[in-house]
Amino acid sequence: MRTLRIALILLLALVAMQVLGLMSVAQGPAGTWVSGIQIQNQSSSPATVTITFYWAQNSATPGAVAYTIGPVTIEGNKSVVYYLPGIADFPDNFVGSAVVSSDQPVAAILNTSKVAAGTESDPKRIGAASGVLSPATTVYAPYLRKNYSGRNSYIAVQNTSAESATVTITYRDNTGAEVAAARETATLSAYSTKIFYQNENAGLPNGFYGSAVINGTQPLAVVVNNANDGTRWDRSQFESYNGLTQSSTKLWIPKITANYSGYNTGLTIQNVGTAAATMELVSTFGNLTSPLIQPGAAWAVYLPSAFPSASGGGSATVTSSQPMVGVVTENKQ
Structure with missing residues (x-):
């Protein structure tokens, strides 16, 4: 049995009046937030899939089953999307987690987005994360x-x-x-x-x-x-x-940007080893050496600040004598 864990906030708001109720539970960014899950069957055979939703720890019934989808069949090499506001009997004001179980290999992503008009003063916002195969x-x-x-x-x-x-x-x-x-x-x-x-x-x-x-x-x-x-x-x-669990002494970053149509890249590299270490960044825009990074600490590099004259796209690698994990962000501001 293949099982994916999804540990991102899942919110369902049926009407705008429920925003305050949501925010009294989850003190994250203001607004009304909703979620969708997309699941792909990675095999050529039909997959029998069940999604079980669990209430969060700070709810009235932490860990209790809030809702179950399935069992449902996903045909081979195909995917399905479940948009929580579109499920009529899904519980109101839900904040919690989900477990996706299948008899075939599956992959899942979770999108969390803000309900918004999409204007300059009320912009849409969305973030995506992957289901976790190996906790x-x-x-x-x-x-x-x-x-x-x-x-x-x-x-x-x-x-x-x-x-x-x-x-x-x-x-x-x-x-x-x-x-x-x-x-x-x-x-x-x-x-x-x-x-x-x-x-x-x-x-x-x-x-x-x-x-x-x-x-x-x-x-x-x-x-x-x-x-x-x-x-x-x-x-x-x-x-x-x-959250990251697999580390290496060399990280490859296939896409970076600096001052490129307003888009810029930030790198955050964490030392997950047992000793302090320096890190070496080699990039299209130039090279950098970090200060001594303690175990558990991270080195942050914002490329437009590190390379003010850079403009365009490229790639990079980071090496260290200690194992590392890293996050790459790209924003337009």
């Missing part, structure tokens, strides 16, 4: 913010086991120092999700940008979202990425 007891989040240039992040952590899990999040700032006062610990019910909002963590200073290591006593699936306030089109960035 882990240690997961890395290189790119986190608290009130940093108007940006905040939050981490959705799902317990993927049938037993309760203790989760600990350890933060490091941009210098590599652990922010001990910000450490968070929580107990998650079986299959439940808890969302950790960096702007609500009193131990993190305003202007924080850094990284985290998420540890669990059971295997975890993790998704991180970064967003600004979305009050106008040039403040409408909404970035999702999966």
Whole structure:
């Protein structure tokens, strides 16, 4: 049986009046947010698929089944989309997680988007993450913010086991120092999700940008979202990425941009090894060497600042004597 875990906030709002109710549960970016799941059958044989939704940890019934889709059949090499607002009896104000199970290999993506007019003052926003095939007891989040240039992040952590899990999040700032006062610990019910909002963590200073290591006593699936306030089109960035578990001493970055029709790339590379290390960036625009990066800490490079005269697209590699994970972002501002 093939199982995917989706640990991103899933929201259903039937009418605009429910926005405040949603936001009282999830203190993320303001607005009404909805989700869709697309599942692809990767085999040539029909797949029997079930999607089970679980209430989040801070709900009245953490870990309880909120809704089930299926079993349904997905034909070989085809995909289906489930848009939650289009499911008439899906529970209102849902915040939680999902598990996709199949008797054939499948892949899934989750889109979370803001209901908006699509105007300059009310821009549409969307982020996407992948279903998690291999949960882990240690997961890395290189790119986190608290009130940093108007940006905040939050981490959705799902317990993927049938037993309760203790989760600990350890933060490091941009210098590599652990922010001990910000450490968070929580107990998650079986299959439940808890969302950790960096702007609500009193131990993190305003202007924080850094990284985290998420540890669990059971295997975890993790998704991180970064967003600004979305009050106008040039403040409408909404970035999702999966928590990272696979590392290497060399990372390949096939697409980067700098000052290219308003698009720019940022790189955040986290040292997940056991010793401090320097990192070497070799790119189309030039080369850089990082300062000494402590274990668990991350090196952030914003290409227009690192290479002010660069313009266009290219590629890059990053090497280090210690294993690394990385996140690449591209925005238009």
